[in-house]
Amino acid sequence: MLIRTQNNGHQHLVASEITPPQDYLRRREWLQQLALGAGGVALAGWAARDARAQMARPPGKLAPLPGAKSAVSGASTMEAVSSYEDASTYNNYYEFGTDKSDPAAAAKSLKPRPWTVSVEGLVKAPKTFGLDDLLRLSPMEERIYRLRCVEGWSMVIPWVGYSLAELIKRVEPLGSAKYVEFVTLADKAQMPGLRSGVLDWPYVEGLRLDEAMHPLTLLAFGMYGEVLPNQNGAPLRLVVPWKYGFKSGKSLVKIRFTDKEPRTAWNVAAAQEYGFYSNVNPDVAHPRWSQATERRIGEGQGLFAKRRKTLMFNGYEPQVGQLYAGMDLRKYF
Ligand code: MTE
Numbered sequence: 001m002l003i004r005t006q007n008n009g010h011q012h013l014v015a016s017e018i019t020p021p022q023d024y025l026r027r028r029e030w031l032q033q034l035a036l037g038a039g040g041v042a043l044a045g046w047a048a049r050d051a052r053a054q055m056a057r058p059p060g061k062l063a064p065l066p067g068a069k070s071a072v073s074g075a076s077t078m079e080a081v082s083s084y085e086d087a088s089t090y091n092n093y094y095e096f097g098t099d100k101s102d103p104a105a106a107a108k109s110l111k112p113r114p115w116t117v118s119v120e121g122l123v124k125a126p127k128t129f130g131l132d133d134l135l136r137l138s139p140m141e142e143r144i145y146r147l148r149c150v151e152g153w154s155m156v157i158p159w160v161g162y163s164l165a166e167l168i169k170r171v172e173p174l175g176s177a178k179y180v181e182f183v184t185l186a187d188k189a190q191m192p193g194l195r196s197g198v199l200d201w202p203y204v205e206g207l208r209l210d211e212a213m214h215p216l217t218l219l220a221f222g223m224y225g226e227v228l229p230n231q232n233g234a235p236l237r238l239v240v241p242w243k244y245g246f247k248s249g250k251s252l253v254k255i256r257f258t259d260k261e262p263r264t265a266w267n268v269a270a271a272q273e274y275g276f277y278s279n280v281n282p283d284v285a286h287p288r289w290s291q292a293t294e295r296r297i298g299e300g301q302g303l304f305a306k307r308r309k310t311l312m313f314n315g316y317e318p319q320v321g322q323l324y325a326g327m328d329l330r331k332y333f
Contacts, residue, residue, distance in 0.1 A: 001092070001150060001246065001266065001274075056158075058084040058224045065222035067142035067160040072215045074319040075143040082155040084224050086297045091231045092149065093250055094198055095184075095191040102193070103231035109190050110251065112228075112235035121181075121257035124172035131235055135221060138166040142225070143218055143239075148280045148314045150244040154294045159239050160222030165213045173209065173257050180212040181205075181262035182238055183254035199265045205249040206262030206276065207240065208323075216241055216319055242316040244278045275333040279324070280314035284333050 070076065093103035096110075115131040129137075140160050148154045168180075186202035188194050194201050211217065218239040221228060228234040233250025240247045246266055256262075266274035273287055282292045293307040300306055313320050324332075 056081045056083055056224065058088075058226050060226075062226040062229060064225060065140060065160050065227045066225050067140040067222070070141035070143045072141070072143065072163065074216060074316050075141070075145070077144055077146055077156060077315070079146070079156050081144060081158055082296075082298055087155055087157050087223065088229045088231060090155075090297055092245065093193075093231055093233070094196075095186065095193045095201070095203065095251075096231065097193050098196070098198060104229075106192055107230035109192070110185075110230040110234065111190060112230065112251075115235050115253075117236070117252055117255060119167065119171045119255045122174045122177035122259060123257050124174060125170070127171060129167075134167070134219075134236065137170070138162040140221070145218070145239060145241040146314050147239070147241070147245050147248075148294060148310065150246060150274070150278070150286060150291075152289060152291070152294050153297055154308070155297050158224055159218055159220040160225065161218045161220035161236075161239070163215045164217045164219045164238065165215060167219060167255075168213055171257075176259050177257035178209055179258045179261055180207050180209055181254075181256040181258055182207075182249045182252055183256065184249045185251040185253050198269075200268050201265075202253075203249060203265045204262060205238070205247055206264050207247070209257070210323060211240070211320075214320060214323065216316060242279060242313040242320045244280060246274070247278050277324075277329075277332045279329065279333075280310060281312060281329055281333070282310040283312075284330055 089104045090100045091103040092100070093107065096103040096106040113131060116128050117131075117134065118126075118128045120126040139162065141162055142158055142160050144156060144158045146154055146156055182205045184203045184205075185191070186194055207217070218241075219236060220233070220239045221236050223229075223232060228237065233248075236252055237250040238248045238252065261276055264274075264276060267276060280291070285291055291310055294310045295301070295305050295307055311317070
């Protein structure tokens with residue numbers, strides 16, 4: 001994000017953007033089928049859909065964690081799900097390095113068990129939850145959210161978890177609680193990236209209490225029907241789908257209720273670039289680039305990359321627009 005490289009840091013090739021020879025050959029077979037007439041066209045269509053479903057599936061090396069279809073409005077999109085390979089190899093997790101491929105390579109050293117999360121601050125019932133308590137706290141749901149990174153790329157990911165509100169209700173916030181701070185793991189023994197001074201560790205994020213209580217705000221434990229891979233924030237992370245991806249802290253260890261706006265890692269690093277709200281907004285440019293369009297990972301790259309229009313609040317405006325009624329979103333970016 002802050003890092004500038006020759007290619008601006010966000011144009012690395014990912015697996016799905018290189019056509020493997022078998023796909024190239026399959027495409028030729030489809031073309032032959034097309035020549036056979038309408039039956040061939042239908043067959044090719046089925047084959048393509050089947051290939052997409054195959055790509056989205058995880059290799060099955062992690063524990064299964066299925067979720068029931070979510071009843072939360074706006075919890076699913078009709079857009080094609082990104083491949084598991086892209087979602088688990090093109091990551092931002094600076095505690096494991098700043099290249100997109102670093103977390104998948106380095107996060108093997110993260111130990112997601114045993115794990116505890118301390119929920120504290122302005123609450124009536126502070127508590128340290130063990131991972132198993134959290135896994136049992138509320139039924140798991142599957143939610144297919146768009147994830148829009150501030151760098152200008154996006155993916156569509158089927159997360160598994162439940163609304164953060166379920167946990168918040170258990171600790172009974174006091175009337176004076178206005179904000180929630182999320183602190184993520186910073187352990188030098190497990191995280192080689194902490195040696196770099198790129199951010200002021202630990203990685204901290206924050207939300208207003210009403211944002212944290214919104215049903216779309218997800219406490220995620222899994223994706224693609226399995227527990228989270230380490231590089232995606234095992235064993236639990238936040239997913240706030242209407243905000244830029246950096247608001248969704250990975251590998252949470254502390255949730256603290258406060259009366260003051262929390263200082264967040266990216267805001268401390270570059271206040272003029274990363275505001276506290278960081279709602280996805282195509283009309284408010286980042287100081288160094290426009291936010292009007294985005295590249296969906298898996299849809300080509302370079303000159304031929306298809307660009308999609310970025311949607312206000314990442315497409316979740318009907319659900320969350322009211323939270324910001326009357327606010328100047330240029331000032332509160
Ligand atoms: N959480 C921690 N602890 N450290 C990080 O570097 N990166 C953020 C966010 N959460 C980050 C983090 C950014 S910039 C993005 S875009 C998303 O995680 C990426 O999530 P993904 O790799 O699962 O797609």
